[in-house]
Amino acid sequence: MALANLIQKKFVSGHPAAILPPLPMSNTAASKPLVGIIMGSSSDWPTLQNAAQVLTDFGIPFEKKVVSAHRTPQLLYDYATTASERGLKCIIAGAGGAAHLPGMTASMTTIPVLGVPVQSRALSGVDSLYSIVQMPGGIPVATFAIGNAGALNAGLFAVSMLANDNPELVAKLKTFRERQTQKVLESQQELEVEPKA
Numbered sequence: 001m002a003l004a005n006l007i008q009k010k011f012v013s014g015h016p017a018a019i020l021p022p023l024p025m026s027n028t029a030a031s032k033p034l035v036g037i038i039m040g041s042s043s044d045w046p047t048l049q050n051a052a053q054v055l056t057d058f059g060i061p062f063e064k065k066v067v068s069a070h071r072t073p074q075l076l077y078d079y080a081t082t083a084s085e086r087g088l089k090c091i092i093a094g095a096g097g098a099a100h101l102p103g104m105t106a107s108m109t110t111i112p113v114l115g116v117p118v119q120s121r122a123l124s125g126v127d128s129l130y131s132i133v134q135m136p137g138g139i140p141v142a143t144f145a146i147g148n149a150g151a152l153n154a155g156l157f158a159v160s161m162l163a164n165d166n167p168e169l170v171a172k173l174k175t176f177r178e179r180q181t182q183k184v185l186e187s188q189q190e191l192e193v194e195p196k197a
Ligand code: RP5
Pocket: 039, 040, 041, 042, 043, 044, 068, 094, 095, 096, 097, 098, 118
């Protein structure tokens, strides 16, 4: 299925980050991607879309691309070796199965790589997790949870890194946390509702 179709048909719904209006992006500099989202296959997009949604909600410009470590190695080389000079501040890399994309990307750039293990069909993503998390000492990949939660948190982690020198993003993160807390507290009321007779 084409990436565009996946975007339309499997859009993330109801995830906790979708509670902030996006930052206005009024100038050219603001639309230059700061985060790269790459994935081993378009079939990974429904998962990585959670990271994309977070970045959209926080108004952070990003790019997204299918880059396969095994099937498009030259593309991976070109992408990773030019990431820094193109202005990317971090890369969120998601892959499933023999998930070598995050590690190989990290080996070719000094910008932080956030690895998202995609839930695989055969082993439910445990293979992806182990492939990503068990990096040799010297080439780190920040590894997140398997699947949607991992992608969501990778997006939030990218926001946190960018917030280090951006007070506006710090304020948005605080607002996000406060609203999240409020939502959980309000959810208590759902338990109090009397079931219909
Ligand atoms: C990995 O193989 C991809 O990251 C994907 O999770 C998995 C399956 O790819 P497709 O067969 O769906 O293209 O490289």
